[in-house]
Each structure stands twice: as C-alpha cells, then as structure tokens.
Amino acid sequence: MKQVHKHSVRATLQREHLILTQTPQVFSVALLREAFERADVDEFVGTDESSLVERLEKVEVSVVAGSHRNIKITKPADLDLARLYLQEEATLGTSGAGG
Numbered sequence: 001m002k003q004v005h006k007h008s009v010r011a012t013l014q015r016e017h018l019i020l021t022q023t024p025q026v027f028s029v030a031l032l033r034e035a036f037e038r039a040d041v042d043e044f045v046g047t048d049e050s051s052l053v054e055r056l057e058k059v060e061v062s063v064v065a066g067s068h069r070n071i072k073i074t075k076p077a078d079l080d081l082a083r084l085y086l087q088e089e090a091t092l093g094t095s096g097a098g099g
Contacts, residue, residue: 022066025049031059 001013025048027035035052039045046052050061069085071078
C-alpha cells in the first residue's frame with residue numbers, strides 16, 4: 001500500500017493497520033441522518049457512510065469479517081461471477097449435508 005501525491009510515492013503504509021471495507025455498512029437511521037446533515041452543513045464529501053459517522057465522534061465504528069465474494073454488481077460480468085459463486089455455494093451446501 002502506497003500513499004501518493006501527484007503520482008509520486010510519499011510513503012509505504014504498514015498493512016497490519018489497514019483493511020478494505022465493504023458494504024453494506026449498518027448504522028441506526030437517526031445516527032445516519034445526523035451524519036449526513038452534519039456533512040452537508042460542513043460541505044464534507046465522505047467516501048462512505050462510515051466516514052460520515054466517524055466524523056461525529058459519538059460512537060466507535062467497529063468492523064466485522066467480510067468475504068471476497070461480497071462483490072458489487074455493476075456490469076454483466078459481475079452478475080456472471082455472482083451466479084458462479086451462488087452455484088458453488090449450492091454445490092457445497094448439498095454435498096456437505098449428506099455427510
């Protein structure tokens with residue numbers, strides 16, 4: 001992982017403190033509304049819902065384990081991959097149930 005500025009490497013980041021985040025991200029409706037309202041007032045553009053909630057400094061944002069199979073479907077090839085994953089899950093579930 002590299003930190004860059006104008007196409008030049010500025011630092012190499014230590015991976016043990018970094019994770020890739022996924023959606024969905026879950027927060028109470030009231031907390032999300034407050035986070036979006038504050039961001040709007042401050043003209044802050046976040047990268048995701050979590051970045052907006054973090055700014056409130058009201059709750060500790062936690063993470064849970066995800067899966068590389070939690071893919072975003074934005075084009076037909078993504079849907080093909082999702083079907084493959086579902087087919088594999090169905091096959092594993094069937095073969096594992098009998099014994």
